Every structure is written in C-alpha cells, then in structure tokens.
Amino acid sequence: MGEIICNKFITLKHDIEGAPKEEDFEVITTNISISSIVKQGSNIVLVKCLDVSIDPYQVNRMKSYSPSQNSIIPASKLVHGEEIDGNGIGKVVVSGHPEFRKDDLVTGRLSWAQYVVVEDVKLLRKLYAMGFPLSYHLGILGVSGLTAYAGLFKLGKPKKGERIFVSTASGSVGNLVGQYAKLFGCYVIGCAGTTDKVALLKEKLGFDDAFNYKEESDLKVALQRYFPEGIDIYFDNVGGEMLEAAVANMNTYGRVIICGVISEYTDPKRRAAPDMINVIYKRITIQGFLVSDYKDEDNFTEFVSTTSKYLNAGQIQVLEDISIGVESIPSAFVGLFCGRNVGKTIVKIADD
Amino acid sequence: MGEIICNKFITLKHDIEGAPKEEDFEVITTNISISSIVKQGSNIVLVKCLDVSIDPYQVNRMKSYSPSQNSIIPASKLVHGEEIDGNGIGKVVVSGHPEFRKDDLVTGRLSWAQYVVVEDVKLLRKLYAMGFPLSYHLGILGVSGLTAYAGLFKLGKPKKGERIFVSTASGSVGNLVGQYAKLFGCYVIGCAGTTDKVALLKEKLGFDDAFNYKEESDLKVALQRYFPEGIDIYFDNVGGEMLEAAVANMNTYGRVIICGVISEYTDPKRRAAPDMINVIYKRITIQGFLVSDYKDEDNFTEFVSTTSKYLNAGQIQVLEDISIGVESIPSAFVGLFCGRNVGKTIVKIADD
Structure with missing residues (x-):
C-alpha cells in the first residue's frame, strides 16, 4: 500500500x-x-x-x-x-x-x-x-436544517398564529425557517432579491407572502405594509438596514434571532443599527446563536425525526x-x- | 368645603x-x-x-x-x-x-x-x-431600585464571580445595579463622567473599579483594559458608542440589559451600532426591558425585602x-x- x-x-x-x-x-x-x-x-x-x-x-x-x-x-x-x-x-x-x-x-x-x-x-x-x-x-437534514430548526423553535419559541419575518428566505436556512414556521402554524413572510425567488417562496414553499427587498425604497415602510399587525419573530440572516427596519416593526416581546448578517460580512461600513428605544419599550430580545450549541443528541434527534417525517410525508420542499x-x-x-x-x-x- | x-x-x-x-x-x-x-x-x-x-x-x-x-x-x-x-x-x-x-x-x-x-x-x-x-x-425602595434589581437578577441572571459592567454607574439605577452585583458576589466596574463620581463609585459604593469615560479616547480599548477577561453582563443605561464597545468586549453567552439609552434620547443621529458578528459568534443576548413588567407582588416583595434587609444592615448606600x-x-x-x-x-x- x-x-x-x-x-x-x-x-x-x-x-x-x-x-x-x-x-x-x-x-x-x-x-x-x-x-x-x-x-x-x-x-x-x-x-x-x-x-x-x-x-x-x-x-x-x-x-x-x-x-x-x-x-x-x-x-x-x-x-x-x-x-x-x-x-x-x-x-x-x-x-x-x-x-x-x-x-x-x-x-x-x-x-x-x-x-x-x-x-x-x-x-x-x-x-x-x-x-x-x-x-x-x-442541508435539510444537516447543519442548515438544524440551524433553522433550533433558531426558530429553541430561541424564537413561536406560538401558533404568530407573525414571522425571514430575510434571505430562499437561502439554505431561510427557506427552512419559513417552511417549519408554516408547518407549525405561524404566519410567515419572507424577502428575497429576485422576482423568481419571491415567486418560489409563495408558490412552492407556501409562504403567506414574500417580497423583493430590492424593489423597496424604504424597508421600514415595506415591513409596515406587509406586517400591519407587527412582527413577533424576525429571523435575521442579513443584518444592516433590514435588521433596523424589522426592529422598528416588532411587536411587544418580539424576538430577533441573529443567525447571520451577510450584509455586514462584506461591507464593514454598513452596520446594523436597531433603534434601542424600540428595543426597550417593546422589550425586544435580540439573540445571536451558533448551531454548534444545538448539536447534542437530544436536539439533533428531535430535529432529524421531525424533519424526516415531514420529508416522508412530502410536506417540506428541498431546495438545493x-x-x-x-x-x-x-x-x-x-x-x-x-x-x-x-x-x-x-x-x-x-x-x- | x-x-x-x-x-x-x-x-x-x-x-x-x-x-x-x-x-x-x-x-x-x-x-x-x-x-x-x-x-x-x-x-x-x-x-x-x-x-x-x-x-x-x-x-x-x-x-x-x-x-x-x-x-x-x-x-x-x-x-x-x-x-x-x-x-x-x-x-x-x-x-x-x-x-x-x-x-x-x-x-x-x-x-x-x-x-x-x-x-x-x-x-x-x-x-x-x-x-x-x-x-x-x-429611589432605592421604589422604581429605580426595582429597575436595578429586576434588570440585574431577572434578566441578567448573574452567577457569582461574573464580571459586570455598568454605565452611568453613579445614576439612580446604575449605582444600585453595581451595589446589588457586589453584594451578590460579582466583580463590578462602572463608568461615569467626572472624577468625583469615579471616586464615589470606588470609595463609597465598593465597585471593584471605575473610570471616567470622558477621559477615554477609545472606549473599546478602555473596556479591554478594564476587562481583560471580558464582560459577562453589561447593564446599559446609555446606548450608542458605549454599547458598541461593550458588545465588542463581551464574553461568550454574555448578556446585555438595555435599561436606557440616554445618549440616544437627545441625539437621534447617534445610534447604537453593536457588531452583530460578535453577537452571533459570542451568542450574546441583548434584551430591552421596562420595570412595569416586574411590578407584580411577587417580584416587588422579593425586591423590597432584600433591599430593606441591606439597608437595615448598612450594607447598601443611598445616593439621592x-x-x-x-x-x-x-x-x-x-x-x-x-x-x-x-x-x-x-x-x-x-x-x-
């Protein structure tokens, strides 16, 4: 040899x-x-x-x-x-x-x-x-899936009927956050950067609504239009201006899950600047997390068994x-x- | 009549x-x-x-x-x-x-x-x-005291020996946060805006250390010097640049309690801009709160009985x-x- x-x-x-x-x-x-x-x-x-x-x-x-x-x-x-x-x-x-x-x-x-x-x-x-x-x-049964699952359920702790906003909603994690939240019984809106992606979210993944953030001149106003009753959970994959706009539209006791801030990875000048007066008065929790904290057997088994059940029942779509x-x-x-x-x-x- | x-x-x-x-x-x-x-x-x-x-x-x-x-x-x-x-x-x-x-x-x-x-x-x-x-x-037995007590213990959930940073540490809430944290067994550093206030924190209130933020040209560097082992809990009363600097110096699983952002109340241009990459990788929780959520009888009774015991034992100073x-x-x-x-x-x- x-x-x-x-x-x-x-x-x-x-x-x-x-x-x-x-x-x-x-x-x-x-x-x-x-x-x-x-x-x-x-x-x-x-x-x-x-x-x-x-x-x-x-x-x-x-x-x-x-x-x-x-x-x-x-x-x-x-x-x-x-x-x-x-x-x-x-x-x-x-x-x-x-x-x-x-x-x-x-x-x-x-x-x-x-x-x-x-x-x-x-x-x-x-x-x-x-x-x-x-x-x-x-993806769906690996790190991306676990990230979506743990971020949404363990940190976000959604209740049925709550209103959830997901950024980069056609991305590896975002699409699964939206699908999990829909299957759980939440109202879900996602944003993405092309017309095709927006159509995919609405037509294939069952999001309640979706929009192209590049077509919005004012993200705060856009989110107010899409969430007239406010956002309960924001699953953030981008940071920056979208984070700021989401915080401005959060409901009392809203939760922001910071999973990624891709807009800040490549542009150090652009910095998430949520209004902390909103954070105080609405008692918002902003929480950063890494999936590595959820790789223990209990969490992983729960995630895989839930997700494989959805897969076998054809209830969840796989985007690769x-x-x-x-x-x-x-x-x-x-x-x-x-x-x-x-x-x-x-x-x-x-x-x- | x-x-x-x-x-x-x-x-x-x-x-x-x-x-x-x-x-x-x-x-x-x-x-x-x-x-x-x-x-x-x-x-x-x-x-x-x-x-x-x-x-x-x-x-x-x-x-x-x-x-x-x-x-x-x-x-x-x-x-x-x-x-x-x-x-x-x-x-x-x-x-x-x-x-x-x-x-x-x-x-x-x-x-x-x-x-x-x-x-x-x-x-x-x-x-x-x-x-x-x-x-x-x-003050100490009223809203300010309850704010300090609930913010520190109910949100911050300190462990003995943890390192706590308090801004506006000679203010109505900050001085009590520091004193409660010391009495609980934490290591506490505060900042204030005059030499006299800094002396008061160290000499009268028993803070482990204190500094005048106006004498620091780089708040990130200052906090690195005062917290070489990092900050576990930041009790924020000011927002803005201090919040940014504190987040940069937080430890893994650090907690930021947003009690007030006085720097932003009067200057809408200055905006807290913590680095969300830190928030993710250190799994930091940033939490806004209002004392009104802690005015129920259980919380109030616990707070008043603890504080009046400290007062009667001469263990806590009253700054009015x-x-x-x-x-x-x-x-x-x-x-x-x-x-x-x-x-x-x-x-x-x-x-x-």
Missing part, C-alpha cells in the same frame, strides 16, 4: 477585502501518500469528499480580521496556501483509526478538496443516510443548488454574495 | 429638540376647587405632592416623535400647557374614593406639581414608609440628589442630561 493519491484542493491566494471574487482563490494539486495513514494506531483517516457545503460565514475566516476569528475553531482564520476546511460528506478511503473502515460514509469537518486527511476523528461522525440523498445531510467538481467551488462561494444561489449551496466533488 | 387651592405645576412650552433646556418649561398657576372632589362617589382624590421623581425617559415624551410614544401609557406624548405626570409620593388632601382618606400617604403617577387631581386611583397605591425616609420609596420646590424641577431635569446629578434625582415639593 505505498499508493499515492493525487488531490486537488482550493486555497486562498490572499486575505479577502469586501465581497469575494473567483480570482481570490486557486486550485492546488498535491500528492497524498497513503502508507503513513494506513498504519494501525496512526488514528488518521483519509476521506474522499463527495459533497461539500458552501456557506457564507466562511468569508469571515478569509478576511484580515473579523471578530468571529476569536471564536470557536471552525471560525479560525484561514491561511493562504492551506486547505479550507468546511462541512461535508465523504467516504473513507483508508483508515488508521479503529472506529472507521474503508467505504464508511462520514460527515463532519472535511475540506474544499477531493480528498482530506483527517487527523482528529472527533470532527467526523459516521453517516446513516436513512434512504435520503446524501446531499440532504448537509448543486455545482459539480472541486474547481467550481470558488464560483459557488462567490455566488452566495451576489444572490445567485437558491436554497442550499453544495458542490458535488464525486459521486461515490 | 368650597375651598380653593392654589396650585403651581410645570408644563412644556413646546416640543423639545435635542437636550432639554430650562427655557423649554414654564410654571403655571391655577386654582383647584375642592367642592367637586370631596363628594362621596366622585372617586377622585386630591393629592399634595411631597417628593417627585425626575427621570431621563420623560424626555422621550417631550419630543415631536419617539418610538416610545407608541408604547404603554406613562410613555405617551406630553401636551404643551398640560401637566407632566410622573412618579411621586404625596399625601391625600381630600378624597371622594372610599379606599383613600385624608392624610394617607400615597405613591404612584402624580405630577410635576404642588397638587394633583387623581381621577384614576388605579395609578395610586398607599405607601407604608417602613421607617425609611419617604424619598427612599422613589434632592432639590427643593416645584420651580426647581426644570433645572433638576435638565441636569440629568449634562451629568449634574449623583444618584436618584428627586424634587421635594413639600415636607408634609
């Missing part, structure tokens, strides 16, 4: 300023020697990447500085020339760890690459596909935006910041 | 723009005829004001518009030429309501006036002084800033916005 595997991976050429461009990335080809991995007791696992998740938060790791880089490990700064770790699904090629065997399906921290050498197997877990397509386990091949990763990533994606952005690196 | 009582009250001359000035107010003298009040079944109570509470939030009622004016009744817009209702302590002069008798001490919504005709007695309750000076029941006479109200109010007050601002209208 002195085999050599040729691996292509994506890396950063330099720190990113503003929105990412394809030219900020390059593809590097290296050789991985299997002999050191395969040894019993090496505890190293070589994984072939099948599907990798492409997520906006990664841009914060690519900047010279972001407050997020002081946070937990998957938020640490990325280094030029090195691999870009990210959530993915793969198949074990060779394993020096007793818990994993050749051909096991795994999910966890993989890489924007064809192959990844995993030295810390705590970042992997075996994947049981439960009859669903593998890609579902990155899949590109093919490791070379397409930069384009897929850049697309997140100009609104090209619909639903969960995934790059399929290999079929099996 | 055809008696006429001569009454002086304070009113607004016009809507206030920016910080209030003494010239924005005037004293009006009117006559109150007792005959219609004294009739059994009138349900009206005439109260002589003894002490009135002077509070910054009132300025929001004096502006052409503030989001707070859409909120609950004591926040409604004030009308020129009419009385300015506010929290106070008084003594019943005559009563047409069976629950109140002449000479009863009462507290509740009185007025910036010598006398007030109370038509809705639900806004009054009888006051039992419990051996403490009457003014305490506006008392002016004399109804004519001094505008000056006392204006003083709140230029940092003149230390502790609870009260105007004593009459001794008894």
Whole structure:
C-alpha cells in the first residue's frame, strides 16, 4: 500500500477585502501518500469528499480580521496556501483509526478538496443516510436544517398564529425557517432579491407572502405594509438596514434571532443599527446563536425525526443548488454574495 | 368645603429638540376647587405632592416623535400647557374614593406639581414608609431600585464571580445595579463622567473599579483594559458608542440589559451600532426591558425585602440628589442630561 493519491484542493491566494471574487482563490494539486495513514494506531483517516457545503460565514475566516476569528475553531482564520476546511460528506478511503473502515460514509469537518486527511476523528461522525440523498445531510437534514430548526423553535419559541419575518428566505436556512414556521402554524413572510425567488417562496414553499427587498425604497415602510399587525419573530440572516427596519416593526416581546448578517460580512461600513428605544419599550430580545450549541443528541434527534417525517410525508420542499467538481467551488462561494444561489449551496466533488 | 387651592405645576412650552433646556418649561398657576372632589362617589382624590421623581425617559415624551410614544401609557406624548405626570409620593388632601382618606400617604403617577387631581386611583397605591425616609420609596425602595434589581437578577441572571459592567454607574439605577452585583458576589466596574463620581463609585459604593469615560479616547480599548477577561453582563443605561464597545468586549453567552439609552434620547443621529458578528459568534443576548413588567407582588416583595434587609444592615448606600420646590424641577431635569446629578434625582415639593 505505498499508493499515492493525487488531490486537488482550493486555497486562498490572499486575505479577502469586501465581497469575494473567483480570482481570490486557486486550485492546488498535491500528492497524498497513503502508507503513513494506513498504519494501525496512526488514528488518521483519509476521506474522499463527495459533497461539500458552501456557506457564507466562511468569508469571515478569509478576511484580515473579523471578530468571529476569536471564536470557536471552525471560525479560525484561514491561511493562504492551506486547505479550507468546511462541512461535508465523504467516504473513507483508508483508515488508521479503529472506529472507521474503508467505504464508511462520514460527515463532519472535511475540506474544499477531493480528498482530506483527517487527523482528529472527533470532527467526523459516521453517516446513516436513512434512504435520503446524501446531499440532504448537509442541508435539510444537516447543519442548515438544524440551524433553522433550533433558531426558530429553541430561541424564537413561536406560538401558533404568530407573525414571522425571514430575510434571505430562499437561502439554505431561510427557506427552512419559513417552511417549519408554516408547518407549525405561524404566519410567515419572507424577502428575497429576485422576482423568481419571491415567486418560489409563495408558490412552492407556501409562504403567506414574500417580497423583493430590492424593489423597496424604504424597508421600514415595506415591513409596515406587509406586517400591519407587527412582527413577533424576525429571523435575521442579513443584518444592516433590514435588521433596523424589522426592529422598528416588532411587536411587544418580539424576538430577533441573529443567525447571520451577510450584509455586514462584506461591507464593514454598513452596520446594523436597531433603534434601542424600540428595543426597550417593546422589550425586544435580540439573540445571536451558533448551531454548534444545538448539536447534542437530544436536539439533533428531535430535529432529524421531525424533519424526516415531514420529508416522508412530502410536506417540506428541498431546495438545493448543486455545482459539480472541486474547481467550481470558488464560483459557488462567490455566488452566495451576489444572490445567485437558491436554497442550499453544495458542490458535488464525486459521486461515490 | 368650597375651598380653593392654589396650585403651581410645570408644563412644556413646546416640543423639545435635542437636550432639554430650562427655557423649554414654564410654571403655571391655577386654582383647584375642592367642592367637586370631596363628594362621596366622585372617586377622585386630591393629592399634595411631597417628593417627585425626575427621570431621563420623560424626555422621550417631550419630543415631536419617539418610538416610545407608541408604547404603554406613562410613555405617551406630553401636551404643551398640560401637566407632566410622573412618579411621586404625596399625601391625600381630600378624597371622594372610599379606599383613600385624608392624610394617607400615597405613591404612584402624580405630577410635576404642588397638587394633583387623581381621577384614576388605579395609578395610586398607599405607601407604608417602613421607617425609611419617604424619598427612599422613589429611589432605592421604589422604581429605580426595582429597575436595578429586576434588570440585574431577572434578566441578567448573574452567577457569582461574573464580571459586570455598568454605565452611568453613579445614576439612580446604575449605582444600585453595581451595589446589588457586589453584594451578590460579582466583580463590578462602572463608568461615569467626572472624577468625583469615579471616586464615589470606588470609595463609597465598593465597585471593584471605575473610570471616567470622558477621559477615554477609545472606549473599546478602555473596556479591554478594564476587562481583560471580558464582560459577562453589561447593564446599559446609555446606548450608542458605549454599547458598541461593550458588545465588542463581551464574553461568550454574555448578556446585555438595555435599561436606557440616554445618549440616544437627545441625539437621534447617534445610534447604537453593536457588531452583530460578535453577537452571533459570542451568542450574546441583548434584551430591552421596562420595570412595569416586574411590578407584580411577587417580584416587588422579593425586591423590597432584600433591599430593606441591606439597608437595615448598612450594607447598601443611598445616593439621592434632592432639590427643593416645584420651580426647581426644570433645572433638576435638565441636569440629568449634562451629568449634574449623583444618584436618584428627586424634587421635594413639600415636607408634609
């Protein structure tokens, strides 16, 4: 087994300023020697990447500085020339760890690459596909789904009939927040950035209403029109002016769940500026969260069982935006910041 | 009893723009005829004001518009030429309501006036002084104390040893937040706007440290210096740049309690702009609150029994800033916005 595997991976050429461009990335080809991995007791696992998740938060790791880089490990700064770790699904090629065997399906921290050498197997877990397509386990049954589920139900604590506003509602998390909230019995309006996305929200995903924020000259006035009775829960994926406008339209005891602030990831000048007088008088709670706090078995089991039931009953739609091949990763990533994606952005690196 | 009582009250001359000035107010003298009040079944109570509470939030009622004016009744817009209702302590002069008798001490919504005709007695309750000076029941044993107590313990949920930052720490609420937190076993730092106030916090009130924010050119850097291990709870009375700086220095799972945003009351351009990327990655909760949500008997009893125990044991200091006479109200109010007050601002209208 002195085999050599040729691996292509994506890396950063330099720190990113503003929105990412394809030219900020390059593809590097290296050789991985299997002999050191395969040894019993090496505890190293070589994984072939099948599907990798492409997520906006990664841009914060690519900047010279972001407050997020002081946070937990998957938020640490990325280094030029090195691999870009990210959530993915793969198949074990060779394993020096007793818990994993050749051909096991795994999910966890993989890489924007064809192959990844995993030295810390705590970042992997075996994947049981439960009859669903593998890609579902990155989106609707994976981190995106859990983010939507936990953010809405554990933080937002909706009551039936409450009025919910979701931004980037056709995105990987937003579309599921809206669908969960509808299935739970809430009134849901989403916003998105194209006419097609708005139509999708209303016609395919069953949102009560939706609008194109780019067609609104005054977001506060728009939200007042869409929510004459006020907003009970705002699930925020964008920050900035939309956050400000939503807070101005919240009801008493309203809850704002800050899941992402994509408008601020690439424009440090634009800053969410909710009116704190509203926050006081309406007793609003603004809460930031990371899905990593909800990955324990209890929460994960509840989420997967609810969601797979909805899937099997055909009650929830799956939106995936899949590109093919490791070379397409930069384009897929850049697309997140100009609104090209619909639903969960995934790059399929290999079929099996 | 055809008696006429001569009454002086304070009113607004016009809507206030920016910080209030003494010239924005005037004293009006009117006559109150007792005959219609004294009739059994009138349900009206005439109260002589003894002490009135002077509070910054009132300025929001004096502006052409503030989001707070859409909120609950004591926040409604004030009308020129009419009385300015506010929290106070008084003594019943005559009563047409069976629950109140002449000479009863009462507290509740009185007025910036010598006398007030109370038509809705639900806004009054009888006051039992419990051996403490009457003014305490506006400050440390009244709304200011309950605000500090409920904000810190019910929203902030401190743990012993946690690190707490309080802004306007020598103000009516801030000084008590700091003292409660110290007595509970937290590490507490406050900021204020003069050297004397800083000395008071450290030397008289037992804060672990304190600083003059006006001497700091970069509030983020200052807080980093005072909290090298980060802030667990920020009790915010000012908003704006201090809120932004505090959020940048919060620890994971930090809690920000928005009690007031005095910097924004008088300067609509200055807007709290916490970095939402920090809010997400540190899972920070920012929560606005009004003390009116904590006036139920359970909360009030817990607060009063804890606080009176501290008072009787000499463990808590009482900071009051008392002016004399109804004519001094505008000056006392204006003083709140230029940092003149230390502790609870009260105007004593009459001794008894």
